[in-house]
Amino acid sequence: MPEAATIVKNLLRWYLTEARELPWRQNRDPYGIWVSEIMLQQTQVKTVIPYWERWMKRLPDVDRLARARETTVIKLWEGLGYYSRARNLQRAAQMIQNEHKGCFPSDYEALLALPGVGPYTAGAVSSIAFGQPRPIVDGNVIRVLTRVDGIRESTKLSQTIRELWSRSESLVRFASELWRPGRNVCGDFNQSLMELGATVCLPRQPLCCDCPLRRCCRARAEGMIEVIPNLGARKKMIARMFIAVVVRRTGRYLVRQRSAGEINGGLWEFPNVELTSQDPSGAVWLDSGMGLDPSKLSALGEVKHSITNNRITLKVYCSDVSPDYCVMEEAGEWLEASELERYAFTAAHRKIVRRAINENGR
Ligand code: SF4
Incomplete structure (x- = not known):
């Protein structure tokens, strides 16, 4: 398994120059980051951008979202699918108004208590908006980490997922020790993992020649890129x-x-x-x-x-x-x-x- 230092330092260096300019990366507003993370679940960045921009124009903060009509919220979400996510965003905004006096919670447990917020979203918001060393595991992160570490076990097994959370946590904790003034290393590191999965370590034909982890990647060294991650049997359509x-x-x-x-x-x-x-x-x-x-x-x-x-x-x-x-x-x-x-x-x-x-x- 490659050392944490090798993975973290290479990814952070790569992210400094290769990160895409995305509208929710302009600042560290937790509300905008949270909305983007919920929209990005099962949806690609290029689809989400116009939705996020329309949403932020109409509902720019927790207060406006909490007070909006449900029909407005659903209309702004129209086409993204999984409409319970939009309803949960509004319920969570109302909870923030009532239980946190309208102030977006930075506490990880308080984030997890919001409707529609699971460990991935709580980890993403607390690291990107608040600089905390919280891990993230989603489809992109699973692909990068299983390939880099050469994990051949099925990602459908809870044991495999537990190991990936633990690996993600040790990596972001290592990143937090590299803290420098003016830089959010935990947020940058987590985003670099997601970014690598979205733009370089692609499901099919990953761009290994452009990858900052190519020298330490086990799947590449062992010729296992085609079979890692092991996603198990697909559900029949x-x-x-x-x-x-x-x-x-x-x-x-x-x-x-x-x-x-x-x-x-x-x-x-x-x-x-x-x-x-x-x-x-x-x-x-x-x-x-x-x-x-x-x-x-x-x-x-x-x-x-x-x-x-x-x-x-x-x-x-x-x-x-x-x-x-x-x-x-x-x-x-x-x-x-x-x-x-x-x-x-x-x-x-x-x-x-x-x-x-x-x-x-x-
Ligand atoms: S070397 Fe290739 S397979 Fe390995 S992490 Fe990079 S892009 Fe993915």
Whole structure:
């Protein structure tokens, strides 16, 4: 296993010159860093930047987030997925207002007590914003550390993850001993680990020639880069088919809000149903559930998307109905095209909104 000194010093030196300029790296505001870390979970930096900038313009501090309407918060998050993260951000902001007098907590345990904050986020915020020697382990860090240390055991094993947390902790503690005035070595070191994983130590075809750890990397020396990290068996993807229908009545569109307990709860969508062996084309649902004649629909194509291991295909249709059509009157709402823009839709149904409006404008 390479020495901590070799890893830490090489990474810190590399980070000084190679760190990307990211908007949340302009200062050490814990609020902005926290928002960026939550947004970056399962989402790439280039996607997050415009979301983070819009969010910070509208909700620049804990107080504004705590007092914002939930619809505003969800709309700002629209397209990032995993909407519970946005709701947790707001609940955490309200907790900071109530329990910490609006002052962002620097204490690690207090950070961990916030909704939606786990050991990774608490470690990232306490090291980057407050300079504390707290470890981080996420997908990027797992890849870098398993390769550098030549760890072949499955990263699905809790023992492997425990060892990586322990290794990360010993590295950041070593970094803290290199403290120099004006430099946040703990924050820089943790960010250098994440940065190396995101830009150099890539899952496929890592850029080893540009890597500051190439001389000490065990996976490279042993020709094991292709098989480390050992991610274990992948979950099988499940193909699921849905039918969605854009119902238009006197220029308004029928939409419904997903209920709170569901995936994407609180977001809006067009009426849709999963196709089953009992109703393989959706004709039964269209007829008895929606009161529509399947032969009179026009096709709007297909929309594909994935949620965890579900690969979903939505077959989309459109129907203009007469002014007296009133199916789903209680469960749904009729919105004008301009209102469709203001409501927060799931990513798949946002694509349908665009198609429906374009199709109507033709
Ligand atoms: S040498 Fe290659 S595999 Fe090893 S840490 Fe660097 S980029 Fe990753």
